[in-house]
Amino acid sequence: MRFLLIEDNVQLASAIVERLSLDGHVVDLAPCLADARAHCATAEYDLILLDIMLPDGDGRTFLADHRGRENATPVIVLTARSEVSDRVGVLDLGADDYIVKPFDFSEFEARCRAVLRRKGGASGNRISRGDLKFDTLAGTLQVAGEQIQLRNRELRLFEIFINAPGQIFSKSKLVDRLFSYDEDVSENAIEVYVGRLRKHLSASAANIVTVRGLGYKLEV
Incomplete structure (x- = not known):
């Protein structure tokens, strides 16, 4: 599977790329929204992992544009905000799931698998x-x-x-x-x-x- 990771925290991004690569996935890293849009214009992704606070804007803007173009690629939002209103907000914008930072990588991988299963119409592994x-x-x-x-x-x-x-x-x-x-x-x-x-x-x-x-x- 090919993932797009939109994350500007170098340490976290490196850890996510390494973990997913060990499972055989391909991960393209975009540290800003401009790079993310460039990646989306040239490649097709199975899953997008989206940070909210980015150097050149708000990840929610990217999410809204993504869904506004009727792009069905699933999106998991990575957020440091744990308030219910923030979680509800990104889900209403079209996110398929969210995970609050800091997170356990086992939970992170399980959420990725769950979203990919739903995309493929499967209920289990x-x-x-x-x-x-x-x-x-x-x-x-x-x-x-x-x-x-x-x-x-x-x-x-x-x-x-x-x-x-x-x-x-x-x-x-x-x-x-x-x-x-x-x-x-x-x-x-x-x-x-x-x-x-x-x-x-x-x-x-x-x-x-x-x-x-x-x-x-x-x-x-």
Whole structure:
């Protein structure tokens, strides 16, 4: 999954990026609203983590603009304000959740997972499609009863496919979702990871198929 973190506290931002990266997520960091808008203009995100007090303005303005453009990307607000009125305010503006600083990273990660589950229409960490059972928290894939442990990139790539079976993803879009701006990778990397996933799915009725000239999709 690709996250946009809008946070000007260097220490906190570094800790969040490190924690999410360990789980295989790609995190773009924007220390101000101007950078955040530039990122949103060039990339598609699965989740936005938004601080309120930023050097060049109020994060609530960004949130209001974000929803005003009918952008459905979920937003979790990171706030030092614990008053009920402040929490109600950001939820009414369109935030999907909020977490009060300082926070425990286990709770932070759980809230991210919960918001992503709601976005994908899932009620829990386990997703079943045909003879596939996928656990996003444990990072395991069960194929026709056999359990497979996925590596981080494989996990995040399969998560994209299983959350949208039948949807075609181009190589360029998958590169955008799996790798950060700093990583110099070609679309050939996607072919490698798709090849690995196909091997994992060899015993399944499901498969990742190539749609000539367009990309890949999961057929269940």
